[in-house]
Amino acid sequence: MDRRDFFRVLSTTSAGALASCNRKSDPLIPLLVPEQEIAPGEELWHPAVCSDCAAGCGTLLRIMEGERTIEIHNEKVRQRIAAVKKVEGNPLDPVSGGRLCARGQAAVQSLYHPDRLRGPMKRTGERGKAQFTAVSWTEAIEIAAGKIAQVRAADPSRIATFSGPHHGMRALALERFTHAMGSPPPAVCSPADFAVEQKAADLVFGWKGLPVYDLARAHHVLSVGADFLGAWASPVYYNRQYGTFRQGRPTVRGRLAHAESRLSLTAAAADQWLPLRPGSEAQFLAAVGRMLLDLGLARDRTHGATFASVDPAAMLAVCGLRDRQVRELVQQLGESPAPLVIAGASVVYSNSLDAIVASHYVNLMLGNVAKAGGVLSPAVSPPPTHRTAADALLRAGAVLIVDANPAYTLPPSSGVLDALAHAETVIGFGSFLDDSAAWCDLLLPSHHGFESEMAVVPAVSPQPAVSVGRPFVQPLYDTRALESTLSEIAGKMNVSYQAASLQDLLPDGVTPEDAARQGGSWLEREAEPPVRPATAVIGFHAANFGGDPARYPLLFQPYPSLQFHDGSGSNLPWMQELPDPVSSSMWGLAVEMDARTAASLHIATGEVVRVESPHGWFEAPAYVHPGAIPGVVSMAVGDGHVNYGRYASGRGANPISILAPAWEPATGALILGGTRVRVQRTTGRRPWIQFSSRDREERGFEHR
Numbered sequence: 046m047d048r049r050d051f052f053r054v055l056s057t058t059s060a061g062a063l064a065s066c067n068r069k070s071d072p073l074i075p076l077l078v079p080e081q082e083i084a085p086g087e088e089l090w091h092p093a094v095c096s097d098c099a100a101g102c103g104t105l106l107r108i109m110e111g112e113r114t115i116e117i118h119n120e121k122v123r124q125r126i127a128a129v130k131k132v133e134g135n136p137l138d139p140v141s142g143g144r145l146c147a148r149g150q151a152a153v154q155s156l157y158h159p160d161r162l163r164g165p166m167k168r169t170g171e172r173g174k175a176q177f178t179a180v181s182w183t184e185a186i187e188i189a190a191g192k193i194a195q196v197r198a199a200d201p202s203r204i205a206t207f208s209g210p211h212h213g214m215r216a217l218a219l220e221r222f223t224h225a226m227g228s229p230p231p232a233v234c235s236p237a238d239f240a241v242e243q244k245a246a247d248l249v250f251g252w253k254g255l256p257v258y259d260l261a262r263a264h265h266v267l268s269v270g271a272d273f274l275g276a277w278a279s280p281v282y283y284n285r286q287y288g289t290f291r292q293g294r295p296t297v298r299g300r301l302a303h304a305e306s307r308l309s310l311t312a313a314a315a316d317q318w319l320p321l322r323p324g325s326e327a328q329f330l331a332a333v334g335r336m337l338l339d340l341g342l343a344r345d346r347t348h349g350a351t352f353a354s355v356d357p358a359a360m361l362a363v364c365g366l367r368d369r370q371v372r373e374l375v376q377q378l379g380e381s382p383a384p385l386v387i388a389g390a391s392v393v394y395s396n397s398l399d400a401i402v403a404s405h406y407v408n409l410m411l412g413n414v415a416k417a418g419g420v421l422s423p424a425v426s427p428p429p430t431h432r433t434a435a436d437a438l439l440r441a442g443a444v445l446i447v448d449a450n451p452a453y454t455l456p457p458s459s460g461v462l463d464a465l466a467h468a469e470t471v472i473g474f475g476s477f478l479d480d481s482a483a484w485c486d487l488l489l490p491s492h493h494g495f496e497s498e499m500a501v502v503p504a505v506s507p508q509p510a511v512s513v514g515r516p517f518v519q520p521l522y523d524t525r526a527l528e529s530t531l532s533e534i535a536g537k538m539n540v541s542y543q544a545a546s547l548q549d550l551l552p553d554g555v556t557p558e559d560a561a562r563q564g565g566s567w568l569e570r571e572a573e574p575p576v577r578p579a580t581a582v583i584g585f586h587a588a589n590f591g592g593d594p595a596r597y598p599l600l601f602q603p604y605p606s607l608q609f610h611d612g613s614g615s616n617l618p619w620m621q622e623l624p625d626p627v628s629s630s631m632w633g634l635a636v637e638m639d640a641r642t643a644a645s646l647h648i649a650t651g652e653v654v655r656v657e658s659p660h661g662w663f664e665a666p667a668y669v670h671p672g673a674i675p676g677v678v679s680m681a682v683g684d685g686h687v688n689y690g691r692y693a694s695g696r697g698a699n700p701i702s703i704l705a706p707a708w709e710p711a712t713g714a715l716i717l718g719g720t721r722v723r724v725q726r727t728t729g730r731r732p733w734i735q736f737s738s739r740d741r742e743e744r745g746f747e748h749r
Contacts, residue, residue: 092564271389324588342379433713609683
């Protein structure tokens with residue numbers, strides 16, 4: 046190697062990690078030193094928080110001495126820093142319990158991602174073209190404050206804020222900022238918001254937040270529409286619960302039946318899978334409730350009137366199930382000493398709220414509400430009130446985007462791109478130049494979660510909990526904490542604003558130091574309050590699907606993926622290389638369809654197909670799924686980013702892009718399962734990587 050290509054090492058010590066806050070410099074030494082001459086470093090473990098989804102898992106980070114390449118006087122040198130080497134679950138945390146999902150493990154890649162924004166940037170080209178130039182923080186804050194002040198002076202209600210589903214210190218800071226501006230609260234912009242589940246719990250029980258399903262202590266479980274082993278609610282927590290449910294009790298092995306319109310991870314792990322027609326969850330649960338009454342297995346008949354007029358045969362005909370098959374399941378459920386019904390909306394339909402409300406009344410009839418092995422009230426503080434995304438798009442003058450990507454997670458038919466194009470100003474606070482950041486006028490990048498003070502209230506927890514992390518590595522780039530940026534903007538506008546802090550989320554008597562030392566605050570769960578369920582009217586109406594059935598004969602259902610969640614994880618190469626649980630595809634996602642439909646269209650696995658709805662089309666490889674329901678086309682969310690760095694931009698297709706602009710009436714949640722499509726075979730065939738090119742069912746019984 047040429048001597049000019051050698052790097053040199055500049056030694057410094059990072060604050061808060063390997064040594065003290067004071068820096069010391071060592072002589073510059075060649076990079077290419079034999080490994081045996083480098084003394085092994087010491088490892089330290091620091092509590093932190095995973096903010097990849099709303100589950101809020103407590104984590105531990107393995108810190109060791111590392112190096113990075115920087116330039117000093119136009120010369121490349123390598124600088125020693127405190128580096129995060131590994132992410133694991135915090136054993137003290139009641140949610141993660143020392144475990145972590147693949148996305149949590151990959152958080153280290155988002156910290157050291159080469160496409161992270163290095164500092165504030167100002168748009169130089171047209172909106173949507175992703176053309177920016179670097180500016181100073183002083184200039185950026187002044188521009189942001191001026192633009193927001195102009196819209197606020199005319200009409201504060203035209204300040205539209207889009208945020209992610211997280212509930213914690215960043216969400217509290219954003220909520221206080223919008224309140225100080227006199228603008229509406231933020232609109233959560235993610236298919237992983239679980240607003241329908243929260244609304245159902247509020248209607249029936251008056252609970253605020255997501256109920257806790259005590260899966261670990263149940264004996265017989267019927268889950269409906271909730272892929273709790275996949276990407277629903279709190280994957281790590283419910284996977285841990287499922288392990289205990291199956292194998293954690295010496296004399297009891299739980300039995301699981303799962304009803305869903307897709308062979309999900311939960312369906313594949315169940316003892317019995319009931320393949321529902323899309324959007325028929327409400328009808329299925331209506332039949333279950335009526336059968337409990339008919340079989341005399343309802344332990345509490347107080348709410349039996351909800352199902353008194355139900356015709357089980359008619360309801361099951363809508364679902365595509367046989368009466369005998371379901372009746373046997375209901376018999377087993379009703380006779381179990383600890384039955385439980387878990388219902389959710391992994392794919393939101395127009396009638397999903399009816400389905401989940403019905404599940405709560407079934408649990409009341411089974412007598413397991415507020416009891417061990419049943420449905421428990423939320424143990425964590427309720428999330429803040431949010432505005433609907435549809436409402437935020439109507440009159441957006443100044444658009445603020447925090448922990449969200451509305452240009453990706455909302456379909457173009459909703460008008461999101463028009464709103465971003467015509468807004469007076471668009472400001473992003475994310476760490477990457479993603480689909481929405483490309484439409485921004487200003488980018489004010491925030492610290493990574495491992496570089497700043499962080500507190501997250503878990504979406505689901507068995508006890509009152511707040512996961513806490515404090516910075517222990519210096520920020521790699523010229524970024525700032527979101528709370529600091531919002532405070533500076535408010536100060537520049539002469540607006541009174543109270544910045545959020547750790548103490549605001551901690552219970553009385555718990556100091557930030559104590560919480561940060563162990564990674565959070567966890568209190569004992571109090572006794573369940575008396576349940577006083579309300580009576581809600583359930584119509585059991587059929588789900589609505591947009592599109593002419595003659596022209597668009599297939600039902601389409603995008604779903605949050607295990608590896609990419611709502612698309613936010615697709616810029617991480619570890620997640621791209623993780624085989625999809627359904628098709629085993631890597632670096633790309635496929636369209637899933639059944640063998641009968643594929644044969645009628647002369648489509649084989651790997652061939653490129655065009656999926657078209659009344660609102661658009663995309664092309665992607667086809668995967669002929671042996672477990673797919675005839676007439677139903679599914680696709681995981683995650684690919685199809687126009688802008689999201691070198692690993693995700695221009696890769697695959699976004700299934701949300703062809704959806705109808707339909708919203709669940711009671712919550713304003715985007716309806717994922719409300720669009721009809723047609724599928725056509727194209728003449729092309731693109732490279733498509735599969736971890737295994739043959740399904741297990743197609744293989745012989747040779748040794749493997």
